[in-house]
Amino acid sequence: MTSQTQRRSSLRPLIMLAAGAALLGVAPTVQAQRDPAYQAAREAGQVGEQPDGYLGHVTPPTPEIRALVLDINIKRKDAYTRSAAANGSTVEQFAFTTGCNLIARTLPGEKYRSPDSRWLTRAAGLPERDSRCL
Numbered sequence: 001m002t003s004q005t006q007r008r009s010s011l012r013p014l015i016m017l018a019a020g021a022a023l024l025g026v027a028p029t030v031q032a033q034r035d036p037a038y039q040a041a042r043e044a045g046q047v048g049e050q051p052d053g054y055l056g057h058v059t060p061p062t063p064e065i066r067a068l069v070l071d072i073n074i075k076r077k078d079a080y081t082r083s084a085a086a087n088g089s090t091v092e093q094f095a096f097t098t099g100c101n102l103i104a105r106t107l108p109g110e111k112y113r114s115p116d117s118r119w120l121t122r123a124a125g126l127p128e129r130d131s132r133c134l
Contacts (some may be wrong), residue, residue, distance in 0.1 A: 048110065051115060051129070053098040054076060055073055058119045109122060114128040
């Protein structure tokens with residue numbers, strides 16, 4: 001088996017997870033969390049999407065931003081846990097796949113964490129994502 005074929009085979013579970021996330025509505029649930037405080041923090045560059053599927057602090061957070069991120073991440077983990085169980089995957093696999101999708105859907109000007117852990121600002125082009133993202 002060539003390394004290209006091996007890579008495709010190892011990505012197959014991630015493809016299935018992404019499809020499952022879309023079918024189960026996990027991504028819309030996460031997107032629905034954009035309350036005004038979250039949207040303001042996102043637009044101000046205080047928070048951003050991470051490859052692990054969770055929201056992160058880009059700048060040192062205020063207590064309000066810390067509480068907001070914690071609340072969103074608790075809701076995300078709950079959604080990932082339920083969806084992973086329904087799809088026969090791990091929470092980490094499901095969260096990673098969702099993280100790939102959330103980073104892909106960031107808008108120009110929004111922050112996201114690159115595969116090498118740098119916080120980047122989304123430009124007009126595609127964001128830098130983990131090579132395992134499809």
